[in-house]
Amino acid sequence: MDLIYNTWPWYVAGPLITLTMFLLIKMGKKFGMSSNLRTMCSIGGAGKFVDFFKFDWKKNIWNLYVVAGVILGGFLALQFLSPTAPQISQDVVIKLQELGINSTNTSFLPTELFSLESMLTFKGFSILLIGGFLVGFGARYAGGCTSGHAISGLSNLQIPSLIAVIGFFIGGLVMVHLLFPLIF
C-alpha cells in the first residue's frame, strides 16, 4: 500500500500521463483540459453574446465527463490516499519563507494563498482571481494548455506547441523570479 500512499515518482507518473492520452485517442478523442472552460462558457449561455462560444458543445460533453471524474478522483486521492504533504527541496522551503509562505511540507497547497481566511482578503482574492484569469485567457489565446500543447502537441512534434511551451516557461519564470518578490 506504500506504493499508493507515497508520492508517485516521475517515472511512474509521466508514463501514466501518456497512457491517459493514449486511452483518449483510442476512444476517438484527444487529451486537452482547457477546452472544458470554453464548453462551460457555452453551456452558461456565452454564445448569446460572443460567437466564439456559439458551437455545438454537446459534441464536447465527453470532456466534461472526464472533468467530473477528475474532480472525484482528486477528492478520493486527497482525502484517502495522501497522508503526507508534498516534500519540497530544502532550498525552496527557505526561499518560500522569505516570501512569507511557511506552510511548505505540511500542506498540499500553501494555506497563505488558499485558506478561507486568505481568500476573504482583497489581496488573497485578487491573486486567485487574476491567476485563474491568466490561465483561462492564455490557454484559449494559445489554443491549449499543458495537456493540449506540452503533452499532446509535443508528442505529435508540433512546432506551434513548442512555441507555446516556451511561452509557458517565459511567463512562469517571469512570475516566480521577477513578480513574486513584488506581490508577496
Next chain:
Amino acid sequence: MKNFLSFFGVGIFLGILFIKSEVASWFRIYEMFQFKSFHMYGIIGSAIAIGIITVKYLKHTQAKDFSGKNITIKPKEKGFTRYLAGGIIFGLGWALAGACPGPMFVLLGTMLPSILVLIIGALLGTFIYGVLKYKLPH
C-alpha cells in the same frame, strides 16, 4: 451510459494521478520554476518522450480507435504570435495560481472555496478571450 462511464473512469484515474504525482500542488510548480527539483521535468519529459513513440506507432500502424474508426490527430494551426503571447500569459497564471486547467478541477477535492475563485477566474479569462478574439494579433 457506457460512454459516460468510460470517460468518467479515465477522469477518476487522471484525478488520482494529478494528486499522487503532486503536479496539482502549487509548491511543485514553484519548485519547477526555481529549477530545484527534477520531479516535474521528469514527469513532463517522460510523458512527451513516450508520447512521441506512441503517436509515431499509432500513425505507422494506421491504428484504429476502439470503435474501429481511423485515428486522426489534427495538427495545430500554423502561427507564432498567438502561441508565444498566449503561452506567456498562461505561464504567468500557471506560476501564480500554481495550477493549470486540469489540476484546477482536481483541487476542488480539497473542498477549499478558494479553488472556486480560481475556476471562476479561468472561466472569466476564457470568456474575455472570446470577446477580444478578433482584436488580438494571432
